Amino acid sequence: MAKKKQTLKEVAYEFIKNKIVNCEYQPNAFINEEMIASQLNVSRTPIREALMRLEQEQLVSILPKRGIVVCSLTPDLIASIFETRLLLEPYIIENYGMYIDRCKLEDFKRLYGGDYRKDKVEFEIDDEFHSLIYHASKNPYLIKTLENTTFQNQRIRVYSGIKVFRVPDTYDEHIQIINALLDEDYKLAAKRMREHILKSRKNSLEIVFSS
Amino acid sequence: MAKKKQTLKEVAYEFIKNKIVNCEYQPNAFINEEMIASQLNVSRTPIREALMRLEQEQLVSILPKRGIVVCSLTPDLIASIFETRLLLEPYIIENYGMYIDRCKLEDFKRLYGGDYRKDKVEFEIDDEFHSLIYHASKNPYLIKTLENTTFQNQRIRVYSGIKVFRVPDTYDEHIQIINALLDEDYKLAAKRMREHILKSRKNSLEIVFSS
DNA sequence: ATATACACTGTTGTATACATCATTGTATAT
């Protein structure tokens, strides 16, 4: 795996983003620039640059002269995330499904259906599947928006504190979407994607609001 | 007009963004941090912070160690902008039209229909009308995405070099949308919004590609 | 006891100096 050269800003961005989406930096927690800088053995400058990007992605709020706070996970925010996904992802799959790499679809299908341990937690695979699909749109606005919802989605999964997040069901649903795509039935694939997201929303809301 | 206190980062952001959307910094032009810093009598720091935000909004590209370049206006980009608007704006108007401030709609209607000089160029009013509508969604992801398309839309208008940008037609179309909203016929309002954006796209593509 | 004034503290905001790298031009070898 070739690790290409990154700027410290990018390193800091990845570092902080991972802490946030994995709730190591919890919602509503305050972040101290200098603390992170010393952890990474860099100056505050790249940290600040990373935080500005994270503010754009709605993962932190910068309160001028007061501090940086991790965005809270409110019911409204969760509703917005799923509303966005429900609007964009089925649209993309219906209109750009023909451009999705068949080989990669087959890879996912093997991964899901084969000897892969279904009880293993692999959020990344779920995210990668959705990423493969929405990148087919080639539309930077749609892609960026969905990437941002992915980050928040991961926060929801972690914050809800569950270890197994309906993974078997998710995989079955993904397989059904892939099958529709391989059959070139993009309307059906879009419909299944919509149902898949609806189930995911239902699950998230139940878990988050049961606490 | 109360001008609330801004950080230099915000001042720089507004300054540079306006230059870009008005094509004072043309597509593909290189931007020099220090030059802008001396123009604003500030250091490079707030300039850099503003540029990072503009990179997120896809108005500039930061080429590490090489420079900052204003994003180009390609056919693909224009297509993406209108695709995004066509997907989001009718959806919002159909689902959130009931939450749009009636008084403000009446204000726009008076503005369009009254003694307002229709031959006057007022891009801002067009943008404000669309802004009023998409803010009704209360969805930060949809709002942010549409704000970004607004910036690019302004670039297209200016770059195409026209002074009168189908303004009378635009106003008539807006009035029709407002009328449907005031009648609480949100499906019709959404349909008219869709047609409005389609016409705008057609107009933009013709002008940009005629050069 | 309450309210006001004011110094204190900790953080972010900004300016500045230096480091680093991509590029360009020049010189040298073949």
Add this chain to the structure above:
DNA sequence: ATATACAATGATGTATACAACAGTGTATAT
């Protein structure tokens, strides 16, 4: 003439020092 090596240049990348401000606590006056 071409190619390679290498120094020069100019921009961004990063570190550091200082300024400015929001919030807090303390002291004082009433």
